[in-house]
Amino acid sequence: MCLDNQFEHFLTSENFHLAFQRLQTASRNLYKDLYYEDLQIFGLFLEENIKFLLHEIEQGIFKPENSYKIFIPKKNNLVRPLSLLNFKDLLVYQAIINTISDAVYDDILPYYNNVIFGNFYNTSKAHEQDRIFFFKPWKQQWKRFEQKTKSYYESGYIFLAEFDIASFFDTIDHHILFQILEINHRIDNKILALLLDLLEAFTGDSSHVTFRSKHGIPQGPIGSSFLADLYLLHLDLEIKKSKLDIQYIRYVDDIRVFSKNKVTAQRAIAYLDLLSRDLGLIPQANKILFTEVDDIDKLLKHQKSNLSAIAKEYQRKERNLKSKTHQKLKKRFLNCFVSGSKEEYLDKTLIGFSLYKLNGDGDIKSVIVENWENLYIHFEAILFYLKTHFSEDQEVKEWLLKILLDENLLFHHFVALILKYFPGIEFIESLYKRYMIKIDRHWLVQYFMIHWLYSNEKVELIWNFSSNNYFVNREVHNFKFRISTDRTCLKIFVSSLLKNKNCLVALQGLYFLPLLPEIDDSETLEYNEYIKHIASSDLTNYIEYALKQSFLITNSSLFFSNKVWADNELYKELNISFRQFLEYKAIDPSKSLLNLNIFNNLVYDKLCEVLKAHPPSREYGVNLNSPCIERFLPITNQCFTKINEQRNQRTEAHPYDKLGNLRVRIKPYELENLIKKQSKALEEICSFDFTTYL
Numbered sequence: 225m226c227l228d229n230q231f232e233h234f235l236t237s238e239n240f241h242l243a244f245q246r247l248q249t250a251s252r253n254l255y256k257d258l259y260y261e262d263l264q265i266f267g268l269f270l271e272e273n274i275k276f277l278l279h280e281i282e283q284g285i286f287k288p289e290n291s292y293k294i295f296i297p298k299k300n301n302l303v304r305p306l307s308l309l310n311f312k313d314l315l316v317y318q319a320i321i322n323t324i325s326d327a328v329y330d331d332i333l334p335y336y337n338n339v340i341f342g343n344f345y346n347t348s349k350a351h352e353q354d355r356i357f358f359f360k361p362w363k364q365q366w367k368r369f370e371q372k373t374k375s376y377y378e379s380g381y382i383f384l385a386e387f388d389i390a391s392f393f394d395t396i397d398h399h400i401l402f403q404i405l406e407i408n409h410r411i412d413n414k415i416l417a418l419l420l421d422l423l424e425a426f427t428g429d430s431s432h433v434t435f436r437s438k439h440g441i442p443q444g445p446i447g448s449s450f451l452a453d454l455y456l457l458h459l460d461l462e463i464k465k466s467k468l469d470i471q472y473i474r475y476v477d478d479i480r481v482f483s484k485n486k487v488t489a490q491r492a493i494a495y496l497d498l499l500s501r502d503l504g505l506i507p508q509a510n511k512i513l514f515t516e517v518d519d520i521d522k523l524l525k526h527q528k529s530n531l532s533a534i535a536k537e538y539q540r541k542e543r544n545l546k547s548k549t550h551q552k553l554k555k556r557f558l559n560c561f562v563s564g565s566k567e568e569y570l571d572k573t574l575i576g577f578s579l580y581k582l583n584g585d586g587d588i589k590s591v592i593v594e595n596w597e598n599l600y601i602h603f604e605a606i607l608f609y610l611k612t613h614f615s616e617d618q619e620v621k622e623w624l625l626k627i628l629l630d631e632n633l634l635f636h637h638f639v640a641l642i643l644k645y646f647p648g649i650e651f652i653e654s655l656y657k658r659y660m661i662k663i664d665r666h667w668l669v670q671y672f673m674i675h676w677l678y679s680n681e682k683v684e685l686i687w688n689f690s691s692n693n694y695f696v697n698r699e700v701h702n703f704k705f706r707i708s709t710d711r712t713c714l715k716i717f718v719s720s721l722l723k724n725k726n727c728l729v730a731l732q733g734l735y736f737l738p739l740l741p742e743i744d745d746s747e748t749l750e751y752n753e754y755i756k757h758i759a760s761s762d763l764t765n766y767i768e769y770a771l772k773q774s775f776l777i778t779n780s781s782l783f784f785s786n787k788v789w790a791d792n793e794l795y796k797e798l799n800i801s802f803r804q805f806l807e808y809k810a811i812d813p814s815k816s817l818l819n820l821n822i823f824n825n826l827v828y829d830k831l832c833e834v835l836k837a838h839p840p841s842r843e844y845g846v847n848l849n850s851p852c853i854e855r856f857l858p859i860t861n862q863c864f865t866k867i868n869e870q871r872n873q874r875t876e877a878h879p880y881d882k883l884g885n886l887r888v889r890i891k892p893y894e895l896e897n898l899i900k901k902q903s904k905a906l907e908e909i910c911s912f913d914f915t916t917y918l
Contacts, residue, residue, distance in 0.1 A: 262311035290428035307442030321447030381482035388511035397504035579605035584613030
């Protein structure tokens with residue numbers, strides 16, 4: 225891509241749509257969990273919002289903001305910082321990375337699966353199904369990395385030197401990065417200037433007064449891994465030019481040098497030390513290792529090779545391992561904590577994998593509770609395991625309370641994660657005062673405390689709370705909207721959001737709007753610029769948006785449109801039920817199912833009306849058992865019937881099931897299975913040709 229076209233390519237709607245999709249398809253983790261709702265808020269009127277954002281950039285109005293820092297505990301009482309970006313900044317950042325990655329593809333391609341492995345990316349010209357994912361699947365790259373390792377060993381390169389860089393992402397120098405991109409890869413200066421503005425802003429902390437600096441790229445965004453790869457490519461190429469008899473490969477920042485003798489390996493490491501310092505990087509001395517390999521399979525830890533098979537069984541068996549598989553994995557897991565065992569190295573891959581796959585087991589529970597202070601990097605996985613299998617266990621609750629009440633707790637991040645996974649844990653006034661009244665850089669605790677307060681029915685504390693942190697405020701707004709029953713109060717509240725200077729806050733108000741009567745048009749001039757830009761559009765197309773985002777249905781307007789749903793009140797009710805179905809999906813599956821059934825009932829009635837099918841009764845369940853729409857939409861009829869049955873038997877609608885037993889509410893994974901059926905029904909409805917009936 226020539227220089228003249230790079231900035232033009234960057235400033236296209238297509239590029240920003242692709243950036244948005246790549247943020248959608250990024251792996252789900254704590255980082256994405258925190259910006260996931262912004263995908264929905266910004267995406268509700270995606271076309272209009274992207275158009276206005278492009279206008280801001282073109283006019284020089286766009287200014288990046290400081291990031292919000294999260295500090296993830298590591299071993300040795302150190303932390304790994306994540307930089308959570310304002311969503312507009314995150315989108316612009318990814319759009320820049322898209323453009324740079326397309327421009328340098330020909331430069332970097334010869335070295336993939338040859339010298340560098342890991343972050344092999346898709347260009348914007350890749351197949352449509354692939355390009356929405358920025359990176360290709362990592363497992364195949366890791367397999368090739370290990371195959372290359374084995375081939376070098378078998379060729380006589382039996383000495384292995386491993387090289388590690390301390391705080392790699394945090395020490396990347398912006399000025400050096402600029403030179404690499406400008407000189408080595410011919411990137412447009414206008415793109416680089418915007419990128420450097422972003423990177424400098426991201427080094428600041430919105431929740432705490434810190435200095436901005438000229439080094440460091442944000443950990444968390446998927447685009448940062450690509451920039452880090454380009455930064456190290458300079459080192460890769462320089463070491464490959466050396467006349468040393470070595471073989472060199474790199475997986476992300478895991479560098480391996482192979483030689484036929486130790487002296488050559490030492491010389492290679494000394495040269496890597498100099499090269500890395502030229503880049504402003506600091507080698508981590510205690511992680512530079514020299515090994516004469518006598519068993520390559522042991523080095524590659526091939527005992528892990530069956531983890532993939534276990535993962536497949538876990539999915540196939542609906543997140544439950546066979547007893548035999550569980551016992552084998554349990555034995556390996558427990559061996560990590562036994563002195564002298566072959567897995568005493570506390571293999572982080574095995575431990576993390578096991579905690580997300582093992583069945584409920586008292587021995588596992590005891591070991592992780594006893595050893596959690598040696599497993600800081602696995603604390604979230606520990607909580608996932610305990611929440612999944614021991615959510616009501618008294619010993620677990622007492623252990624959690626002990627951590628929450630520990631005033632000498634070194635990492636408050638643990639408090640945040642406990643409240644994330646156990647929001648129903650009992651209210652502790654001292655904990656509330658420590659984190660919700662006192663301003664603290666550990667804002668993530670406040671973020672998860674909002675749900676904790678709601679679960680403990682402390683709604684007044686939520687309503688009276690405000691913060692300077694966008695993410696905390698966004699969560700407060702969600703629960704204020706949920707707990708308020710007065711329509712006038714809600715209208716005033718949403719109207720205030722629409723006027724907020726922060727476009728994401730204003731767009732959150734717009735996200736709430738389909739569930740409310742129209743806001744007074746006389747206030748339009750006071751609204752946020754993004755809202756004013758959208759004002760001429762239809763503000764009630766939530767269902768169309770939600771179907772596209774949550775069910776990947778792009779042709780929903782054929783049925784879910786004002787042309788079909790002429791009754792505005794009926795369509796508003798449809799919006800409400802669908803919105804609450806999605807909103808309660810993770811919080812209260814029973815309530816979610818009730819709202820999904822209401823939505824289906826309204827859809828069924830409309831289908832009968834459009835298709836001129838005459839239901840025999842006013843009772844929904846009776847009509848489902850009749851052939852009213854079955855010959856037109858058999859999948860839909862079958863799905864709606866199944867969901868209606870579950871609504872009657874597995875929700876709070878009735879105290880007893882059809883056998884007279886006390887009903888058991890539906891579980892999250894059971895609801896997910898129903899949603900898969902619902903997805904097929906919605907696809908059938910949206911693909912049906914209604915033109916001859918309208």
